[in-house]
Structures are given as structure tokens and as C-alpha cells.
Amino acid sequence: MSESTAVTAAMVVIGDEVLSGRTADVNINAVATACSEHGISLVEARVVADDIDAIVGAINSLRAQVDYVFTSGGIGPTHDDITADSVAKAFGVALLEHPTAMQLLLDHYSDPAELTPARRRMARVPEGGELIYNAVTKAPGFRVENVYVMAGVPAIMRSMLKAIFPTLRGGDVLQSVTVRVERGESSVADALTAIQARFPDVAIGSYPFTEGGRYGTNLVARSADLTRLGAVQAALQQLADDT
């Protein structure tokens, strides 16, 4: 894969509840997995607070560096949902009630009196934004330029990912092989360095684990070139057999 064709992405998780430890984020892994499956290289993920300046800062820093920025969280109806406000500020555009988003809410709440000010908040989209639909709720996410704004609730987030990924430009999908060694990683480190030196174009990682009180290491190689990957796999397997 040549550098020029690499497609890159970054993620911004918006949520005091993650930074307080109350909630363990699972959306980074969902986005990371989706990116890998589409040949998109996720280069950074940030968790920021429910704070406009923090959100604006992260989005503006990252959207200039990568092809796609994905955000999760802060698009619900309550006072602490400030992602739409923040994205509008980041792009310097107005935050407007989107007619299609309003219609979705009107269709959902048969009695117009149910469309409270809080619920109307969910129809606000930065000017020029396009809606991101999902199969779980009526409240959409939205895209502004290369920034994709999605829900924090994992099931809704995953539904939105399904909607947007087919529209993204993908890259060469990296395949990976894993070779398991029943020894701690320091036992294989020098040999692994030698293998990496022989195959500088293949990303090789080493992941220690313990299982039933014994040390082991997963050796993982990733590449879009299956011939090279096969050669690395053979070298790693030889290393495992020799260890």
C-alpha cells in the first residue's frame, strides 16, 4: 500500500461519563473495527468532556489532519448535549432546525404538543449538514464536510456506522495473521526484531498475555500484501516452533 492512497480517520468521544469512569467507552472499538474492515487507518481517538471549547478544539485539530472524523455522544435532547452547538462553532456556521429532521420528529410524535423544546433540540443541525439515519431511533446524526456526528448510545452508534461506511472512500484492507507463542514476549523480542528488519513494510506487533498463570505472547502481522504476509507468517511460526 503506497502512502499516497492511505485513507485516514480520527475519533472524538464526547462524554463526561467516560472521563468520570461511570461509563466504559465501547465506541472507540466499534469505530476502530469498522475502519480496519474498510481499509481506513484510524490514527487517533480522543475522549473529551462535555465542554464546547474542548469539543471544538479536538474537532478542528483532527479534521485538518485526517480524511474522516467520527464523533460519538452529546446529540440527545438534554442540556448537556452540546455536540451540535460545538460542531457549528467549529465550522463557523449557524445551527438550524433541519426540515427533514423536524419531519422525522413530527411523524414520530403524533401529538404536536409532545414535540417539546427539548425534543426539538434533536433536529438542530449545523448549516449545510446532511443527516445520518439509524434504524434504532428517529433522532438522526449528521455530517458536516468530513466530520460525522453520531450518537453515544452504542446500539445507535453502530446503526449509524452501518449507514455511513458504505459511503466512505476505503483503502487497501489490511489482513492480519496471529501466531501464538507460549512464552513471555521478552523471550522472542530479539528474534522478532530481526524479522521486522527483514520485512520493514509489514507492521508486526507483539501482545503479551497471561492465561492460567502462564505467560504467552501473540505475534500479529498486518499487511495488504498477502504474499508478504504469508512470508512473515512463516517466519513467525518458525520463531514460535524454535522458542
Add this chain to the structure above:
Amino acid sequence: MSESTAVTAAMVVIGDEVLSGRTADVNINAVATACSEHGISLVEARVVADDIDAIVGAINSLRAQVDYVFTSGGIGPTHDDITADSVAKAFGVALLEHPTAMQLLLDHYSDPAELTPARRRMARVPEGGELIYNAVTKAPGFRVENVYVMAGVPAIMRSMLKAIFPTLRGGDVLQSVTVRVERGESSVADALTAIQARFPDVAIGSYPFTEGGRYGTNLVARSADLTRLGAVQAALQQLADDT
């Protein structure tokens, strides 16, 4: 809690395996929980790649903004473990073999021939750094100024957190109360906004969930002032009873 006494922290997770989706990070939640328990406000967490420039950039940006920076990952014996190199570069100091870290390794490997070049890598500490011990392995983490460098393996990471947190300056510990409402959050959003307006000094969040196909919302208030927190709890409970 006055703004001037707030103690702040940030986290940097170092690991291609998290960004590829291969591994789901659990260390952010461990640090977030430890911070909350010690009255330290975790203001940001970043996941960056196994790339020196990315690690240096994240550490230098964050260490200037907060009281404490915690890192996880990249301190093992293999070629992709480059956190120590990166921290040395971030501080502009040399990377040296730390005598105490070397002694720990020598004590562990009774045969000096076992102290391979790869294993010696684990004794490298930026000049002026202090070791962070753990109860799981012989390989230490280290601290340079306000940056605490820890392992990525969760059990080792948690052991290092236990070692360092008693040495940190804590802040006022926020207590939290949770009131559960058996309705979607848009049903309570307007009333919640009114409660937040009455108690601007108490952080109030709203977390929707689904359970057995039904919508519900957890209303969470956090404050160090138990009197104020009690008043908010009563208001939230009234809201839940009225809904």
C-alpha cells in the same frame, strides 16, 4: 469546590492494537475511576499510534495543560515498544539504563546470559526519571516530572496505579447520586434543564438506556458539596415521581 483547587489529569493510551480494533482498551476506564476516587478531574484521554511523533505530540500538548499525565502501553521488550524513547524525546533528555531497573532484571534472570538486549530495553528510563514499581512483573514504569508512564497490560497497569495514586495530590472527591427514570430522556429533558438552572454549581448528566425493549434514563448529579447534592437528589426524585 473552587476552580483554583481543582487537580486535573489527562491520559495517553499508546497502541496500534487499540486503533486497529484488535484490542478493546480498558485502561482509560481504570484511570478515570482512580481519578474520580481521588478527586482528580480527568479532562481528556487520547489513543495514539506506536509512532514517536504522535506520542511526543500528545505528551507535550497534554503535560502543559494538566497536573498529571498518565500513559499506558509501549514499555515492553519488543521493537514496537517505543514509549521510553518518545518520553525522552518529549522532555529533550537522554534515555539511559536505570541502575535500579537493571538490578531488578539481574535479580530476576539468575543467568546473566538471559539478560538479552531486548530485556535490557526494559531498564531504559529518561534521564531524571523515577521508577514506578508493580506487584506483577519486574519491569518498572517510570515518572518524568508530571508524566507517569505505565504498562499496557491491564493487570500491570492497575498495579502501577495503586503504587502511584497515594503519592498524588488529590482534590475534593465528587460524590454522585443516580436517579432512575423509567422513560426516555426526552420526556424529562425540559424539567432537567430547569433543575440544572437552579443548581448551576452541580454537574447533572442524563444517560439513556434500553432494558428489555423499554427506554429509561439515569439522571446523575455530581458534587463535592453533600448538602447541594442532597437538594438536587430530591429535585431529581420529584421529577422521576412526576414522570
